[in-house]
Amino acid sequence: MNELNELNEAQREAVEYNDGPLLIVAGAGSGKTRVLTYKIAYLLHEGVPANQILALTFTNKAAREMKERIVKLVGESRARYLWMGTFHSVCAKILRHEADKLGFTHDFSIYDTADSKSALKQIVKDLQLDDKLYKTNTLLGRISAAKNALIGPQEYALNADITKQDRYDRLYQMAEVYDLYTTRLREANAMDFDDLLVNTCRLLKEHPQALEYYRQIFQYVLIDEYQDTNYAQYVIVRLLAEPDRHICVVGDDAQSIYSFRGADIRNILNFRRDYPNARLFKLERNYRSTQNIVLAANSLIAHNRNRIPKDIYSENASGERLTLTSYMSDRDEAIGTAADIQRRSKGRSYDDFAVLYRTNAQSRAFENELRRLGVPYRIYGSTSFYQRKEIKDATAYFRLTANPRDNEALVRVINFPARGIGSTTMLHVAQCAAEKHLPFFDVVKDPAGAGLEAGAATQNKLRAFAAMIEQFAQDIDTLDAYTFAEKVLLRSGIMTAAAADRSAEGVDRKQNLEELLAGIHDFVDRRLQEGIDFTPIQDFLAEVSLLTDQDEHTDDHTPRVTLLTVHAAKGLEFKQVYIAGLEENLFPSQMCKSETEIEEERRLLYVAITRAMERCTISYARQRFRNGAVNFSSPSRFLNDIDRRFMLIEEAAAPAPSFGWRNSTWADERRSTPPYTPAAYEPAQPARMRPVAEAAKVVADSSFRSGDRVTHRVFGDGTVKRVYRENDNDKIDISFDKSGDKTLLLAYAKLTAI
DNA sequence: TCTTCATAGTTTTTT
DNA sequence: ACTATGAAGA
Numbered sequence: 001m002n003e004l005n006e007l008n009e010a011q012r013e014a015v016e017y018n019d020g021p022l023l024i025v026a027g028a029g030s031g032k033t034r035v036l037t038y039k040i041a042y043l044l045h046e047g048v049p050a051n052q053i054l055a056l057t058f059t060n061k062a063a064r065e066m067k068e069r070i071v072k073l074v075g076e077s078r079a080r081y082l083w084m085g086t087f088h089s090v091c092a093k094i095l096r097h098e099a100d101k102l103g104f105t106h107d108f109s110i111y112d113t114a115d116s117k118s119a120l121k122q123i124v125k126d127l128q129l130d131d132k133l134y135k136t137n138t139l140l141g142r143i144s145a146a147k148n149a150l151i152g153p154q155e156y157a158l159n160a161d162i163t164k165q166d167r168y169d170r171l172y173q174m175a176e177v178y179d180l181y182t183t184r185l186r187e188a189n190a191m192d193f194d195d196l197l198v199n200t201c202r203l204l205k206e207h208p209q210a211l212e213y214y215r216q217i218f219q220y221v222l223i224d225e226y227q228d229t230n231y232a233q234y235v236i237v238r239l240l241a242e243p244d245r246h247i248c249v250v251g252d253d254a255q256s257i258y259s260f261r262g263a264d265i266r267n268i269l270n271f272r273r274d275y276p277n278a279r280l281f282k283l284e285r286n287y288r289s290t291q292n293i294v295l296a297a298n299s300l301i302a303h304n305r306n307r308i309p310k311d312i313y314s315e316n317a318s319g320e321r322l323t324l325t326s327y328m329s330d331r332d333e334a335i336g337t338a339a340d341i342q343r344r345s346k347g348r349s350y351d352d353f354a355v356l357y358r359t360n361a362q363s364r365a366f367e368n369e370l371r372r373l374g375v376p377y378r379i380y381g382s383t384s385f386y387q388r389k390e391i392k393d394a395t396a397y398f399r400l401t402a403n404p405r406d407n408e409a410l411v412r413v414i415n416f417p418a419r420g421i422g423s424t425t426m427l428h429v430a431q432c433a434a435e436k437h438l439p440f441f442d443v444v445k446d447p448a449g450a451g452l453e454a455g456a457a458t459q460n461k462l463r464a465f466a467a468m469i470e471q472f473a474q475d476i477d478t479l480d481a482y483t484f485a486e487k488v489l490l491r492s493g494i495m496t497a498a499a500a501d502r503s504a505e506g507v508d509r510k511q512n513l514e515e516l517l518a519g520i521h522d523f524v525d526r527r528l529q530e531g532i533d534f535t536p537i538q539d540f541l542a543e544v545s546l547l548t549d550q551d552e553h554t555d556d557h558t559p560r561v562t563l564l565t566v567h568a569a570k571g572l573e574f575k576q577v578y579i580a581g582l583e584e585n586l587f588p589s590q591m592c593k594s595e596t597e598i599e600e601e602r603r604l605l606y607v608a609i610t611r612a613m614e615r616c617t618i619s620y621a622r623q624r625f626r627n628g629a630v631n632f633s634s635p636s637r638f639l640n641d642i643d644r645r646f647m648l649i650e651e652a653a654a655p656a657p658s659f660g661w662r663n664s665t666w667a668d669e670r671r672s673t674p675p676y677t678p679a680a681y682e683p684a685q686p687a688r689m690r691p692v693a694e695a696a697k698v699v700a701d702s703s704f705r706s707g708d709r710v711t712h713r714v715f716g717d718g719t720v721k722r723v724y725r726e727n728d729n730d731k732i733d734i735s736f737d738k739s740g741d742k743t744l745l746l747a748y749a750k751l752t753a754i
Numbered sequence: 755t756c757t758t759c760a761t762a763g764t765t766t767t768t769t
Numbered sequence: 770a771c772t773a774t775g776a777a778g779a
Contacts, residue, residue, distance in 0.1 A: 058769090059768095059769085060769090086769065087769080088769050089769085112769095113768090113769095193768090193769050194769090196769085197769095257767075258767080258768075258769095260766075260767060260768090261767085261768065261769075358766070358767075359765075359766055359767075360765095360766085360767085361765070361766090361770090364770090418755090418756075420755065420756090421755090422755045422756075423755085424755080425755090546769070565766085565767065565768095566767080567766085567767045567768070568767090568768085586766095589766050589767080590765095590766090591765095591766060591767095592766095604767080625770085626765085626770095627764070627765075627770075627771095628770050628771080629770095755779100756778105756779080757777100757778085757779075758776100758777085758778080758779100759775100759776085759777085759778100760774100760775090760776085760777105761773105761774085761775085761776100762772100762773085762774080762775100763771105763772090763773085763774095764770105764771085764772085764773100765771100
C-alpha cells in the first residue's frame with residue numbers, strides 16, 4: 001500500500017504489526033487516528049473482510065469521519081461492512097439481534113437520561129421515600145456507577161463498601177431502589193445507556209454460543225481512546241479478544257478525562273499485564289502544534305503525579321507564546337474574545353477558530369457577543385436537536401408504537417397534545433399498573449378490565465388514546481420510516497398543536513418537527529444508497545437515541561467559529577483556540593476535592609491546550625454571573641502550572657482590584673512576572689477595568705428610546721412609546737402590533753431591537 | 755382538568 | 770437564569 005509512505009517509522013510499524021495484542025500509547029497530536037485509519041485500510045488491503053473488523057470509537061462522529069477516510073483509501077465497496085461505532089451503538093446493534101436471549105424483544109426502547117430520571121422519580125414516590133434525600137441525580141449516579149462496574153442489584157446489596165457509603169449518606173433503601181429500577185426497565189422492555197454495556201456482557205458471559213459466534217465474527221478488534229473505557233467495556237473487550245487474539249488499543253493516559261463516567265485509567269496502564277505478549281508502540285512526536293504549545297502543555301501536565309512518562313515534542317515552528325488575558329467580568333471576556341476573533345479572522349476562515357470552556361452554561365455569553373458582531377458560529381453539545389421537547393415528544397410516539405410497554409414514552413405523550421388526561425388519572429393508572437404488574441398501555445387500553453377506578457368519560461379518553469396508538473402500530477411494519485413519521489405527526493395532533501402556537505417558540509417547534517421529518521427522509525435515503533430498500537421507523541429510533549451529533553442536520557458549509565466544552569473538543573483540532581473561564585471553582589470545577597480529581601481537571605486543560613495548532617489564548621474573568629448572581633472568582637491554580645517561558649501575560653495596566661482574590665497565590669506570582677508588553681496588535685476594545693459608574697452608563701445608553709421598533713418573545717413586534725422610571729423600577733410602554741399597549745418592567749422584559 | 759402565578763432549588767463534563 | 774413544583778383560580 002503506497003500510502004504507508006505518508007507515515008513516520010513508528011506509525012508505520014504500528015500499522016503493519018497485526019500478529020497479536022498491540023498497545024499504542026499516542027501523545028496528543030501524534031497522529032493516532034491516522035494510525036488507526038491506516039491500520040484498518042491496511043487490513044482491508046491485505047484481504048481481511050470488512051465484517052471481521054470491529055473498530056470502537058469514542059463518538060459516532062469519530063466513527064463516521066474515520067470511515068470516510070478509509071473509504072478514500074480503499075474504496076466504498078471494500079469498507080462498507082466494517083463494524084464501526086461507539087461501544088454503545090455497537091452493543092445496541094448486537095442486542096437488537098440477541099434481545100430474546102436476555103428476556104427483551106428486538107423492539108426494546110433505549111431510555112435516555114431524562115427517561116431514567118423520570119422512572120426513578122416514580123420509584124421514589126412509590127416507595128414513599130424522601131425526595132430531598134433520594135435525589136434522582138444521586139440515584140442515577142450511583143446506579144450508573146454500579147452498572148459500569150458490573151455490579152447488579154443483588155451484588156450491590158451485598159457489597160460492604162457500597163452499602164457502608166449508602167448508610168453514611170442515609171440512603172438505606174438504595175439497593176431496593178436499584179432493584180426496582182432494574183425490574184421496571186425490564187418490564188418496560190427498555191434499557192438505559194449503561195444497560196447496553198451490561199447486557200452485552202451478560203450475553204457474552206451467559207451464552208457461550210453467542211460468545212463463540214461474535215469471537216468468530218470479530219477477528220480484529222481496534223479501540224480508540226482506550227484510556228476512557230470503563231470496567232464493563234473492558235470486560236466486553238476481554239471476552240471478545242482472548243489474550244492471543246488480534247486486539248489493538250490506542251490511547252493516551254494524559255488525556256483521560258471521563259472518570260466521572262466510570263472510565264478507569266488502569267485499563268490502559270495494565271494492558272500489558274492482561275495481554276502478556278502485547279507489543280507496545282509509543283508515538284511521541286506531535287505533528288499538530290507549534291513548539292510553544294507543546295512545551296506549555298508539557299509544563300502543565302508535569303504537575304501530575306500519576307502518568308506514563310512520555311516525551312512529547314514538536315518539530316514545527318516555535319510559534320507564538322500562549323496568551324493569558326484577564327477580564328473584569330464574564331461579559332467582558334466574551335466581548336474581548338469575540339472582538340479578537342473578528343480581528344484575527346481577516347484572511348482566515350472562521351472554521352479555524354474555537355472557543356473552549358468547562359461548562360455548557362458558559363456558551364451563552366459568547367453566543368451573544370458573536371451574534372452582535374455578526375460572526376457565524378456553531379455550538380457543539382448543550383441541548384442538542386434530539387433533546388428538544390417537541391422532538392422528544394415526536395419520538396416518544398414512535399417509541400410507544402414500536403414498544404407499547406415503554407411507560408416513559410406513554411407518560412410523555414398521553415396528554416400531549418392535551419386530551420383531558422390529567423395527573424390524577426395518570427396517578428391512578430400508575431398505581432394500578434404497579435399493583436397488577438401490567439404495562440401502563442394495557443391499563444389505558446382496557447381500564448375496566450385492569451380494575452382502574454375512573455369515570456366513564458375518562459375511560460373513553462384513555463381507550464381512544466390506546467386505539468390511536470394501535471392504529472399507528474398497524475402501519476409500523478409496512479410503511480417506511482418517513483411515511484410513518486409523517487402520518488403519526490399529523491394524526492397524533494402534535495403538528496397541529498405546534499402550528500396553532502403563533503409565538504416565536506411555537507414557530508421554532510413547528511420548524512423543528514419539519515426538520516425532524518427531513519432528517520428521517522435523509523436517513524431513509526442514505527439507507528437506500530447502502531442497498532437497504534426498506535427502512536422502518538425502528539431503525540431510525542435505534543440510531544436516534546444514541547445520536548449526539550446535533551450538527552448533522554445543518555449541512556451548510558459556511559465557515560463558523562466553533563463553541564464547545566473541553567470534553568466535546570477531545571479528538572478535534574483548531575488553528576486558533578480560546579480557552580475561557582480559567583478560574584478556581586470553575587476550572588477546576590467546584591465539585592473536585594481530592595487530588596485525583598484535580599489531576600483529572602489538569603488533564604482536561606492539557607487536552608484543551610493541545611487542541612491548538614497555531615495559537616492558544618487563555619482567559620479568566622474576575623467576576624462571573626452564576627446561579628443568577630455575581631460571583632467573584634480567583635484565577636485558576638493551573639495558571640501557575642504553565643511555565644511562563646511559554647505564556648505571555650497580557651493584562652491591561654490597571655490597579656489591582658480590592659476584592660476576593662488577594663489570598664490567591666496568583667496575586668504574588670503576578671508581581672514577579674514581567675511587566676505588560678504590548679502584543680503585536682492593539683486591541684480595539686482593550687480588556688480594561690471599567691469603573692462601575694461607567695459600566696452602568698453603558699447599560700443606560702443601550703436601552704430603548706421612544707419610537708424604537710422592538711420584538712418580544714410573547715407579544716411579538718411593537719413600537720416603544722415611553723421609557724421612564726416609577727417606584728424604583730425602569731418601565732417601558734410599548735404598543736404591540738398584535739397584542740395592543742402594554743407596560744413592561746425593563747429589567748425583565750426580554751426585548752430585542754429590530 | 756387546565757392555566758397562571760409564586761416560590762424554591764439548582765448546576766460538570768456525556769454515551 | 771432556569772426549571773420544577775405547588776397553590777389558587779377558571
